[in-house]
Amino acid sequence: MNRLAKITWLETKLFFREPAAWVIALVLPTFVLVVLGSLPALRTPQEIFGGQRFVDIFLPSLMVITLATLGVNSLPMRLVSQREKGVLRRLATTPVHPALLLAAQIIINLALAVGAVLLLIGVGNVLFDVPLPQNGAGFVASFLLGLSSVLTTGLLIAAVARTTRSGAALAMPLYFVVMFLGGAYLPRVFLPDFLITLGKYAPPGVQPLLDSWTGAAPDPVQLAVLALISVAAAIGAVRSFRWE
Amino acid sequence: MSVIEVKNLHKRYGDRWAVQGITLAVERGEIFGLIGPNGAGKTTLVECIAGLRRPDSGQALVLGLDPQKERQALRSRLGIQLQDSQLPDQIKVWEALDLYSSFYEEPADWEELIVALGLAEKRNDVFARLSGGQKQRLSVALAMVGNPDILILDELTTGLDPEARRNIWQLILDVRARGVTILLVTHFMEEAERLCDRLAVIDGGRIVALDTPAGIVARTGGEQRLRFRPSAPLDEELFANLPEVRRVTRNGDTVIVTGTGNLVQVVASTLAQRQIIAHELRIEQAALDDAFIALTGEKV
Numbered sequence: 001m002n003r004l005a006k007i008t009w010l011e012t013k014l015f016f017r018e019p020a021a022w023v024i025a026l027v028l029p030t031f032v033l034v035v036l037g038s039l040p041a042l043r044t045p046q047e048i049f050g051g052q053r054f055v056d057i058f059l060p061s062l063m064v065i066t067l068a069t070l071g072v073n074s075l076p077m078r079l080v081s082q083r084e085k086g087v088l089r090r091l092a093t094t095p096v097h098p099a100l101l102l103a104a105q106i107i108i109n110l111a112l113a114v115g116a117v118l119l120l121i122g123v124g125n126v127l128f129d130v131p132l133p134q135n136g137a138g139f140v141a142s143f144l145l146g147l148s149s150v151l152t153t154g155l156l157i158a159a160v161a162r163t164t165r166s167g168a169a170l171a172m173p174l175y176f177v178v179m180f181l182g183g184a185y186l187p188r189v190f191l192p193d194f195l196i197t198l199g200k201y202a203p204p205g206v207q208p209l210l211d212s213w214t215g216a217a218p219d220p221v222q223l224a225v226l227a228l229i230s231v232a233a234a235i236g237a238v239r240s241f242r243w244e
Numbered sequence: 245m246s247v248i249e250v251k252n253l254h255k256r257y258g259d260r261w262a263v264q265g266i267t268l269a270v271e272r273g274e275i276f277g278l279i280g281p282n283g284a285g286k287t288t289l290v291e292c293i294a295g296l297r298r299p300d301s302g303q304a305l306v307l308g309l310d311p312q313k314e315r316q317a318l319r320s321r322l323g324i325q326l327q328d329s330q331l332p333d334q335i336k337v338w339e340a341l342d343l344y345s346s347f348y349e350e351p352a353d354w355e356e357l358i359v360a361l362g363l364a365e366k367r368n369d370v371f372a373r374l375s376g377g378q379k380q381r382l383s384v385a386l387a388m389v390g391n392p393d394i395l396i397l398d399e400l401t402t403g404l405d406p407e408a409r410r411n412i413w414q415l416i417l418d419v420r421a422r423g424v425t426i427l428l429v430t431h432f433m434e435e436a437e438r439l440c441d442r443l444a445v446i447d448g449g450r451i452v453a454l455d456t457p458a459g460i461v462a463r464t465g466g467e468q469r470l471r472f473r474p475s476a477p478l479d480e481e482l483f484a485n486l487p488e489v490r491r492v493t494r495n496g497d498t499v500i501v502t503g504t505g506n507l508v509q510v511v512a513s514t515l516a517q518r519q520i521i522a523h524e525l526r527i528e529q530a531a532l533d534d535a536f537i538a539l540t541g542e543k544v
Contacts, residue, residue, distance in 0.1 A: 006346050010339060017334040017370075086329030093294065093326070094347045094390070095319040 003096055008104040015108060021074040026116045029062035030123050037128045048189055055128050057189075059120060060209035063143075064182030066116040067204035070109045071150025072157070072175045079105065079158035080167035088243050098243050106151060113147050134215030138208070142218050145226040146204030150178070152233035153203060159241040182206040201225045245308060247272045247394060247425045248293060253302035255288050262288040264449040265302070275416070275426045277440035277457075279433075281540060285449040286429045287327065290396050293427070294324045306394065320348055323392035325383045327399050333372035337363055337382060340371070341389055348390040357385045360415055362408060376403045384412070388419070395419065398429040413438055433533050447540040461535045468529055470501045470511055472522035482518070486510050498524075 016022055033055070036042050042054035049057050079102065082088055088098040124130035133139035153174070161167030179185055181199035183206060188196050200207040200219070205226045208218035248270035255263040263285045270276045278286045291297040293304050295311030295318060304311055309318050331340055341358065345351035358364055361381040366374060374382065380403060387395060400416070401409040416439055420426055430436050436443055437457045445453040445460065453460050467490070478499065480492045488510050489503040501511055508527060515522055 003346060006343060010335070010343055013339075014332050014334050082332065085331070086326065087331060089296070090326055090329045090331070090386070092296065093319065093322075093324050093387075094344060095316065096347045 004100055004103060007096075007100055008107050011101070011104045012108055015112075021069065021078075022112065025066050025069040025074065025112055026119070029065045029116060030119050032065075033059070033062055033120060033124055034127065037124070043128060050189075054187070055124065055130055056214075057210065058183075058187060059124055059130060060206045060213060061183035061187065062120055063117055063209060064179060064184045064204060064206050066113055066120075067147055067150050068175055068178045068182065068184070070113055071147070071154045071204070072171055072178055073154075075105060075109055075151060075154035076157040076161065076167055076171050077164065079155075080161045081164050083158075083242070083244065084163055092243060102155070106155075109151060110147065117143065131213075133213045135212040135217065138212035138216075138218045141223065142205055142208035142212050145223055145230065146209065148230040149203035149205065149226045149233070152230045152237060155237040155241075156233040159237040162242075178203060203229055246270060247307060248276075248427065249303075249305040250289075250293065251303045253289065253292060253304060254300045255285075255292055255297060256300055261449050263292065263299070266446070266449070266451055268444055268451065268454060270425060270427060272425055273420065273423055274441040275420055275428060275439050277436045277443040278427070278429045278446055279431070279436050279443055279536070280446035284446045286446050287398055289446070290324070290398060290427060290429055294322060294396055296324075320390060321393045322396065323387035323390050323394070324396040325387035325398060325400070327383075329383065330379075331371045331382075334370050336368055336370055337374070338367050340382065341385060344386050345389045350391055352389050352391045354385070354389050357388055361385050362411060377405070377408060380404070381408075381412070392424065394425045394427065396427045396429075399431060400428065401430075401432060401435060409435075433536065445536065445539050452539050453535075460539075461529075463535065467502055467504055467534070468507045468527060470507060470522075470525065470527055471495075471498055472525040473497050474499055474515070475521040475523060476518075478515075478518070478520055482514060483511065486514065 036058070037055050045051050045053050082101070088101065091098040091101060121130075121132060125132055154171075157167060157170045157174070161170055181195065181202040182188075182204065183191070183199065188199055188206070191199070200222055203226060205218075205222060208222050208226075211218045246269035248268075250266055250268050253263050253266045254261065266285075266289060268276075278289065280286050288297065292299045293306060293311060295306075295315050298312055306318055307321060311318055337358065338354075341354035345354045358367055361384060363378060363381055363385065366378055371379070371382075380400075384397065384400065387397070397416075401412055404412065413435070416426060416428075426439075428435075428439060440457055442455065443453075443457050443460060444451050453463065455463065480494075480499075483489045483492050483501060486503075488505040488507045489501055491502050493500045493502075501507065503510075512522070
């Protein structure tokens, strides 16, 4: 079996042996959808939601839970913990470069993000008649750019944090901000205008997801910001990643 | 060509020199020991040899390869057991070995290694559930799984009970019998005496002695001590004229004769001439402990 495949398979097994991360990333968004969607008021068009139902406009914010948890929380904390424990160092004594472990983590997070989103869309559509994303191409582009922006940010945090404590000090506040601006704690319609605007440009790009879902074209500037963040974070991570 | 050649190696952390000008050579198939107090530089030295740390000056060559520049080539031929390296909490013992064996072209049979290191009962346990000694043994197994030509072991038997310790010693001797060269960092005098063909005593980043264990002991006097209970009262002057005897003391009924050379034969024949029998005779060899203290002025 190819080395990367073997490491990826093992890391996947390990990921699912510890409940917290995958429950929050994979199950929580759909769970919240089901709970909220069962309230009739949220399935009725409302003025405050621009004449739409709550469930129609909230799914992108639920996606933010998945993307933020995987990219800005789970990925950096796992990597920092493994470095701190000496797992990366031990790998460095074998013919395999520890970078393979990083590659495995990225693959796993990618697969989980896709899985969680498909689950969300599927359940929303089947249970609550939430329409599928209308602008398919735009949605996929927004999703991929959004995912890369949080994953690369997570890699940058993992690159510079020496210990799990300093990693948490960097990751947790950022996680909170990303979740908040994405409307995961409080629907964005209830936020003050300047925070709504800020949230349009913050990773993982809740606005492009929302726009493409309803059939509009995502704002190219917002997409460009996500791309820029991804590139800058990736370069920063590659330059400064410490293997010990 | 020596399997490991170290020439005038220096390594510092900040302004503290951990390794100051160490030169040594390890020959194929020998078990070479590094012994010294904490902080003497032993671990830093082996990390430089393994390519995990870059020396500040001097050179290390392993199998003719530069551990820094030709890292990839060396990785498949050198196995190092890292003292304080952990694994992910949730990984099972067999999973770790299965994974690591997949990294090598010609790995060892890891099922056999599990048995050889006494981990068979723990095969399906996760890393977090292992005791300190079991984690240590897993670490040794991971170092061996690639069938290396050179094995570097750091504090091999710390935290093991005497039986486990002996089993591992036998394993190391078996591994050496297959032609593997072993560099062993140890604290443990008995281990050094039992396993090592040659030994370097390291203190303050320098080598203070390099010889066989017996040679190091001999260098520092190599005293012997005889204790016995004489069957008849005896006068200490009896031994005073013998050149082999250094001193005679008493402890209640017990007589203690300290000296060198053919001490045992000389004392025995002296007693025989007086028809005195030595009851409960015990002979103590000066141990590496004593040599070590003499060389470094500290206990290990």
